[in-house]
Amino acid sequence: MDLIEFNNSIVSNNGKAYMVGGAVRDSLMGTMPKDRDYCVTGLTQETFESLFPSAELQGKDFPVYRLEINGEICEVALARKERKKTRGHRGFEVIFTPDVTIEQDLFRRDFRINAMAFDLSTNEIIDPYNGQKDIEDRILRATSPAFREDPLRVYRAARLAAQLDFRIDLFTLTLMDELKDELTSLSIERVYGEMIKALMSNKPSRFFYELEHSGVLDVHFPEISTLMNFRQNPKYHPEGNVFVHTMQVLDSARYFCNTLPVKNELAVMMSALLHDVGKAVTFGTHPIKGTPTYHEHEHRGVPIAEDFLSRFNLKSIKAAVLFNVKNHMIMHDAFTTMKPIKAVNFMDGKFEPTDKDTYIRNTGLLQVMDIHDYMAVCLSDTAGRVSAPSSLPDILKVTRLVLSLLSYENNFTFESISLLVSDIIEDSEQASRITNDIIRVSKHAKIMETYAQYSKTVTYSKDIAEALNKYEGEKLGYIIHKDKQQQRVSHMKTVRGFYLNKMKEAEL
Incomplete structure (x- = not known):
């Protein structure tokens, strides 16, 4: 009809x-x-x-x-x-x-x-x-006080604000706050549905900001709400407290989900949301500088993130998200300073004997998720450290540009990228730090991406029939693993060398 x-x-x-x-x-x-x-x-x-x-x-x-x-x-x-x-x-x-x-x-x-x-x-x-006037003003207002008759509207308001990138007016925020005690009557599936829609929107941070503004974020998202209480070292985090940083990482992750070939958007977005929850239990003060410290926050965040994922019944992405929470700092510094064999084990896992008859397997990045999913989370963590939120979209574009330049035989210099960043960020010290961070993390991302492509093609290099005749069980698996590991270490050295030389050229 x-x-x-x-x-x-x-x-x-x-x-x-x-x-x-x-x-x-x-x-x-x-x-x-x-x-x-x-x-x-x-x-x-x-x-x-x-x-x-x-x-x-x-x-x-x-x-x-x-x-x-x-x-x-x-x-x-x-x-x-x-x-x-x-x-x-x-x-x-x-x-x-x-x-x-x-x-x-x-x-x-x-x-x-x-x-x-x-x-x-x-x-x-x-x-x-x-x-129509509210559309023109980009504002979300409750139609009437009857809004308070349905507690689910609290999460709908925050979700719609994220999808449209509208702000919620004060009257509606007040109505949302009045519904706080009724929010516990909602099923977790209802809350989950609104949260997921918000995470898939173009401005996911709006969802959490508006819930925080209305005073209800702590009802279903206490792990996120508490991050408001933790300040950060302004040298590395000029954007503000851990909550503000997390929100900028969340919006950055949305950008990279749209521009990189990620395989599991929900895992990426949830990793961005939870990557720093461990800072709530690791706050300290530097004994000399007096600045905030969060030693081992990535490891301490794993059980907190696990509780969050369990509460929302997110079993299918738990392994990937927990890996990201635990390892999101690797790409910042450690990946090219660790020994090549450790870098290979991080990517492909480790299989080693504990004694004569038993072996232990540790899962690597490539067994848990697609390389681009991990890249998206770590690149977002780097980009989400700008003091002015209005500059974030342009910083994200520069980060994507550096990745593109590294992908091909393009020549670029630190100076050319620095000029782009300086046009976005007026503070010269912050601009210099952001430039170095973007280039370093992009370099690590390209090393991982190039290595991952090679790793999939590695096969046992010796006589497999001889190995099958000589070994069996986990011993056979170990022998094959060690042979592949040697090949991968050699390739890791080659890939690292290529990009390190490219970085040296870019510094000239």
């Missing part, structure tokens, strides 16, 4: 049909609506079902249907009013009589930018609560 036929059927029975909600908002913002929802006034449930016998009833407490319109499965609801009766997400009395107006239906909707309708007969925008 096409949209004209749908509308004519309703109008001929003294009803009215409207496109509503996010589809109207997205159309006004110039983006293609993902889903089209419709609202019908003036009809009883019986009349609607007689007009559209193929409509599938979805709601138990009120009439919402799935119906194919213009080749798309759409949601069609009869206009309704709601009245809060009990605590929680579902504690409503619903009224859906034919005399409920479109304005009354829109009034129950969460935000003014969602409380608009498009009249299918007149092509007019019905905007009784000034949603």
